[in-house]
Amino acid sequence: MIRCIAIDDEPLALQQLTGYIEKVPFLDLVKACNNALEALDFLAKEPIDLIFTDINMPDLNGVDFAKSLINKPMIIFTTAYTEYAIEGFRVSALDYLMKPFGYNDFLRAANKALHQYELMSKAQSIPFSVSTPSTNINESENNSLFIKADYKMIRLDTNSIIYMESQNEYIRIFLENQKPIMTLLSMKKLEERLPADKFMRVHRSYIVNLEKISAVANNRIIYGKDLYIPIGNQYKDKFYTYLEKHFLGKL
Numbered sequence: 001m002i003r004c005i006a007i008d009d010e011p012l013a014l015q016q017l018t019g020y021i022e023k024v025p026f027l028d029l030v031k032a033c034n035n036a037l038e039a040l041d042f043l044a045k046e047p048i049d050l051i052f053t054d055i056n057m058p059d060l061n062g063v064d065f066a067k068s069l070i071n072k073p074m075i076i077f078t079t080a081y082t083e084y085a086i087e088g089f090r091v092s093a094l095d096y097l098m099k100p101f102g103y104n105d106f107l108r109a110a111n112k113a114l115h116q117y118e119l120m121s122k123a124q125s126i127p128f129s130v131s132t133p134s135t136n137i138n139e140s141e142n143n144s145l146f147i148k149a150d151y152k153m154i155r156l157d158t159n160s161i162i163y164m165e166s167q168n169e170y171i172r173i174f175l176e177n178q179k180p181i182m183t184l185l186s187m188k189k190l191e192e193r194l195p196a197d198k199f200m201r202v203h204r205s206y207i208v209n210l211e212k213i214s215a216v217a218n219n220r221i222i223y224g225k226d227l228y229i230p231i232g233n234q235y236k237d238k239f240y241t242y243l244e245k246h247f248l249g250k251l
Helices: 011-023 036-043 062-068 082-090 103-124 187-193 233-245
Strands: 002-007 027-033 050-054 074-079 095-098 144-149 152-157 161-167 170-175 181-184 199-203 206-209 215-217 220-223 227-230
Touching (some): 002 011, 002 036, 002 103, 011 027, 011 050, 011 103, 027 036, 036 050, 036 062, 050 062, 062 074, 074 103, 095 103, 103 152, 144 181, 187 206, 199 233, 206 227
Parallel strands (some): 002 027, 002 050, 050 074, 074 095
Antiparallel strands (some): 161 170, 161 206, 170 181, 220 227
16 A cells, blocks of 8 residues: 555645545555645654645645655645646656546556556565675675665665765765765664675764775864764774774874
């Protein structure tokens, strides 16, 4: 079942939308919201796979609402205003329903969400190798792994990762020549999946790619000109043991 919510500030439109959702056997309507702020409050407490939302709403419109989500579920916009279409797709909307839309149009969009959901589920079911504790990542020949970001399963080349930063329940992954990626994941799980010969946790909030380090000074790891990662007291011994093994001379 695809867990979904519906958002619309017009009562009749919301009633129609929820009615359509309840007709589809693979959709599970867990919340109907009168505005985006109510939806934000609900999303902070409950995991959701799919959002049906109007765009032109007071206080917070649907596009800005979608932009505010850190880990985006699939999003299908419903609106009467064609001028929002391009902006809607810029925030990675799965589909766009023009009001007034009928059940056939709604079902088409719902089936599109089902197809995407099944692709994501298959990607998540890819087995991970656990043969050795230090390298228990599903490491293919090109050193890749899958993470969930937005509503997609994204393949990452671990060689492109510079460092990872924990932000509450989320992790922001910083990559070379790309925008950072945000994913819902624990530092412990990520640390277990990454190859231990290339990555090390150096702080409660940071895992670094050891091969990308430019310099180390004043208990900080330096990447490039203006990027500094602190080395936490709990992780100093392990990091400096690594450094000593690769250092010519004495520390």
